[in-house]
Amino acid sequence: MIIFSVLAVFGLAFLAPPLCRLTKEKSGWWLAILPLALTVYFLSLLPGLARGQIQSISYLWSQELGLTFAFRADGLSLAFALLISGIGALVAVYAGGYFGTKVPIGRFYLWLFFFMASMLGVVFADHLILLFIFWELTSLSSFMLIGFEHDREEARAAAIQALLVTGSGGLVMLAGFVLLGQVGQTWELSTLFLRGEGVRASPLYLAIVILILIGAFTKSAQFPFHFWLPNAMQAPTPVSTYLHAATMVKAGVYLLARLSPVLGGSPIWLWAVGGIGAVTMVLGGVLALSQTDMKRLLAYSTISALGSLVMAIGIGSETALKAMVLFLLAHGLYKGTLFLVTGSVDHECGTRDVRELGGLGRLMPYTALGSTLAALSMAGVPLFFGFLAKEYLYEASYKAGALWLILAVLGALLNVWIALRVGIAPFWLAGSKEAELPKKPHEAPWSMTVGPLILGGLSLGLGAYPQILSSVLVSPALSAMAGKAVEVKLKAWHGINDILLLSLLTLGLGVVAFAIRNDLQRIAEQWTVPWGLDTLYRRSIDGLFRLASFQTRLLQHGYLRYYLITIVVAVVGITAGGLIRWGGGALPHLSLDLRFYELGIAIIIVLAGGMAILSRSRLGAVAALGVAGYGVASIYLLFGAPDLAMTQFLIESLTVILFVLAFYHLPNFAQLTPRRERLRDVIIAIVTGCLMTIFVFVASGIQIHPSISQFFVENALPLAHGRNIVNVILVDFRGLDTLGEITVLAIAGLGVFALLKLRIDQRSARAGKTTQTGRKGGDQ
């Protein structure tokens, strides 16, 4: 069934454009049915999962390469899958209202569902290579979705940046996967899971960790690869909600969580994963300080949240992993809501600048309600889901050491600030005067409020009654990471303890920070460094383009003879190198048997060739070429090849006639090249000629493979019933080659006919007339 859920969404992706044409403005609702059904299906798996039943399925793909289509749905996979399908359904509905019918929405849904299917593939894949393929498919669909409004240059640039960063990270990760597969001697994740001991002991362990971390960090926008995520906000808001807050950026988190039983538990893991996570968590919050665009604020807070998740995985204790799972779900819910709300605000007010917005609570009550619930969850107000997650995160960092705790508090504090700024202030504080907003705001359509309301409601509901999650989802997910059955008891209220006090302190400080937001913003703006990784990225891309145009100018100069010189010199160099390496060896035994008329023919050929190149007269040159050809034909005749001789005589005569006919229409020879260049060409020509002479001497003495001629000689009569063996080879043994040759001739004939008969003059005259009329039309 698992594999069908992935395939069904791929199917939906390709059916989406015609379905959209059919259902018009209602398409969002219709297309959400399948993701909704999948959510229900995934939920129905949970009770079985709690009893330890794990769905898995595997089809053989390639025996020799050890590839299988292996899918597996354990607790961790399902936690992600529920986010993907659930939020996916709401985003599908939302997008219907957001886009209306103005944009090619079928194309949007195609890539949205293509992404959804790939993402489900990532979390269900039980095979490293399969996971990698789905991983890259998510990068691809992300590229298409960020660049959805492809007529805007910024959108295109952001799409390319996201693709380059995550795509190249994915390739690095593939190298890590290959090493991991070699060391663990399996591609199956579920088998690899049992071989963690051996992997960690391997000398390749460090390389594996680094390579895979680069893949995960690029995807999940961890420092120093975080810069692509804020730029990806060029995507339409439903895309940002879905890919760049709720699901795709969590793929790296998923991968780390999935592999932590195999790779985790070492000091490198703790400091690389935990450390980078902590840095990202704080950095995301700090970088948000100077932002005023709601979407960019949310993007930086997403970076910060991803950092928290990664840090929890790095710490790796049971509490930390519990915090990771809870925070994952909580963040998906509240951040999804806030992004959708941002889209609605943008849609209804025409701006996303927090400085301009205010007092929307009365005008957009449902949106405001969803937003408030989500913001309170994000800020970590007690009884909300975000509070619960933060409690566990604090507890885990508290146990891990003071440094982790300080960083966690700092990260959370900054997120309180962002939550207030994006989720609360635009609705409940008076902003600048309403009249200044580009649009007169009013409540968004129903399709755009249902998502925020459901997700916001869940942020409260799941926070108040976390018990319903504990045994069915959190325990199986933790068990999947721990490798043994883990019992989790979640409670909304833990009583009054140090951690709670710390939470309240965070909230309080967050409110204070919000109160002085304008000063903070001024300070942060002064801190902004003019250079950064984004600049580095742009510089290197510019450099790449410059290198490309430089080498194009250098190599593609358009002078035919320099191309030829390059080819000739390269061939001569390689051949000469080969001859020198071969080192002379024993020169073949040369027979000195030479007859005078043969020598005469040889001299005639060379003299005729010389005349062909020296003659000032075109006719003379062509006649000399013909004489050389006749000479070659005579050699064929003398050395047992009458067929060749016959053909050569015939063809040579025809060639001369053709030349003469063509010359009637062509200009006389002219001396075009200066003396020095001619000298250079002469040297190249003579060197090539000498080399070819040596080459023939050497080659005639070497036989690498036994000749297959004997086969033709013996079988010409019995198999092909022909006595002229050359002809038998051409029309029978190698008949298909001859067919190809005839085809070439036919095409050449057609080409000649077209070149001679094509009436360029008339056509260009007509083309000139149309440009003239076109110009006239332009003038009027």
Add this chain to the structure above:
Amino acid sequence: MEIVLPVVIGSLYAMAIYMLLRRSLVKLLIGLGLLSHASNLLIFTAAGLTRSKAPVIPLAADQLRPPHADPLPQALILTAIVISFGVTAFALALAYRAYRSVNTDDLDQMKTTDA
């Protein structure tokens, strides 16, 4: 003859390359003709020369008794001769058409696509 033919082949190559490097399109075509002679002779010589009879089974016999010439390179060269004729014919037509269109046979002036 094994002594002389490599020299002939080398000379033909040298002359062909020189002509291919000319700026005049027609000279280039003559170079092409020389090049195909050189290459055909190269194949012919590399397979080994023999003054013996052609690879044709006499009517009275039911198989060919050695010595005889090698039929395989002959088949290859036969194909090459015919193809090179096709190439020459096409190239000449192209030169004719190019000259009619841009009024030059100087390759340097045909560098750009826009006339």
